[in-house]
Amino acid sequence: xxxxxxxxxxxxxxxxxxxxxxxxxxxxxxxxxxxxxxxxxxxxxxxxxxxxxxxxxxxxxxxxxxxxxxxxxxxxxxxxxxxxxxxxxxxxxxxxxxxxxxxxxxxxxxxxxxxxxxxxxxxxxxxxxxxxxxxxxxxxxxxxxxxxxxxxxxxxxxxxxxxxxxxxxxxxxxxxxxxxxxxxxxxxxxxxxxxxxxxxxxxxxxxxxxxxxxxxxxxxxxxxxxxxxxxxxxxxxxxxxxxxxxxxxxxxxxxxxxxxxxxxxxxxxxxxxxxxxxxxxxxxxxxxxxx
Numbered sequence: 001x002x003x004x005x006x007x008x009x010x011x012x013x014x015x016x017x018x019x020x021x022x023x024x025x026x027x028x029x030x031x032x033x034x035x036x037x038x039x040x041x042x043x044x045x046x047x048x049x050x051x052x053x054x055x056x057x058x059x060x061x062x063x064x065x066x067x068x069x070x071x072x073x074x075x076x077x078x079x080x081x082x083x084x085x086x087x088x089x090x091x092x093x094x095x096x097x098x099x100x101x102x103x104x105x106x107x108x109x110x111x112x113x114x115x116x117x118x119x120x121x122x123x124x125x126x127x128x129x130x131x132x133x134x135x136x137x138x139x140x141x142x143x144x145x146x147x148x149x150x151x152x153x154x155x156x157x158x159x160x161x162x163x164x165x166x167x168x169x170x171x172x173x174x175x176x177x178x179x180x181x182x183x184x185x186x187x188x189x190x191x192x193x194x195x196x197x198x199x200x201x202x203x204x205x206x207x208x209x210x211x212x213x214x215x216x217x218x219x220x221x222x223x224x225x226x227x228x229x230x231x232x233x234x235x236x237x238x239x240x241x242x243x244x245x246x247x248x249x250x251x252x253x254x255x256x257x258x259x260x261x262x263x264x265x266x267x268x269x270x271x272x273x274x275x276x277x278x279x280x281x282x283x284x285x286x287x288x289x290x291x
Contacts (some may be wrong), residue, residue, distance in 0.1 A: 014245035020144035021237030027137035042208030044120035064176035071096035072168025093143040
């Protein structure tokens with residue numbers, strides 16, 4: 001019976017991980033958090049004034065890890081006071097979301113005002129338009145991470161033998177790393193550099209020369225989110241979900257030693273599969289050629 005319950009919980013954790021991963025990547029896209037943010041930062045220096053949200057408090061792993069730790073710490077305190085579970089998860093996520101929104105607003109205003117030398121204006125409508133989206137995506141992400149960590153710490157049998165704040169920190173860092181590694185690949189060159197031929201890369205000579213206009217006026221980070229929600233966000237959620245599900249499933253089915261062996265086999269299988277796909281793509285399409 002315990003095995004069946006654990007399997008149901010692991011399947012539910014995989015579902016939550018999909019939601020957490022998808023909205024974490026989309027939140028970082030609407031706020032220009034990670035790698036492509038440098039291109040947004042450079043744009044005013046070469047005369048490309050924009051209405052993109054430019055935050056970059058830090059890299060995604062540190063930001064998501066910090067916010068998740070705050071949420072987990074608040075939840076841990078409320079659990080010791082014996083508050084209801086749903087209320088604890090909602091309140092802790094809300095507190096961390098409020099802090100993240102304040103940091104986002106102050107970081108955006110600080111970055112933009114520092115570019116006044118290049119005549120980059122501070123647009124209040126950018127704040128009004130982007131902050132609610134950032135808050136919504138951040139809340140869903142933090143609620144999912146906190147719920148995921150709660151299941152690991154309190155419901156699984158045997159449970160993860162560390163406290164809730166530490167689990168949320170580890171989950172936040174893991175998810176931030178996945179969002180930075182998986183989601184960003186499908187964000188930078190594709191959306192910011194639509195004024196260049198696809199696949200041409202971003203050489204140093206075009207740094208900052210991003211597309212600042214859309215079909216209906218100035219491009220905003222909301223446009224970037226619409227683009228990323230088609231592939232980058234779902235891919236991030238799928239990657240995080242696979243890691244969470246397989247990591248717990250193999251140990252439930254095969255035990256400790258068998259789980260280690262099964263995990264090694266899975267990693268090697270993915271490595272071989274990725275290598276075969278890359279070799280096939282290179283042989284079929286070759287290198288990028290200039291016309």
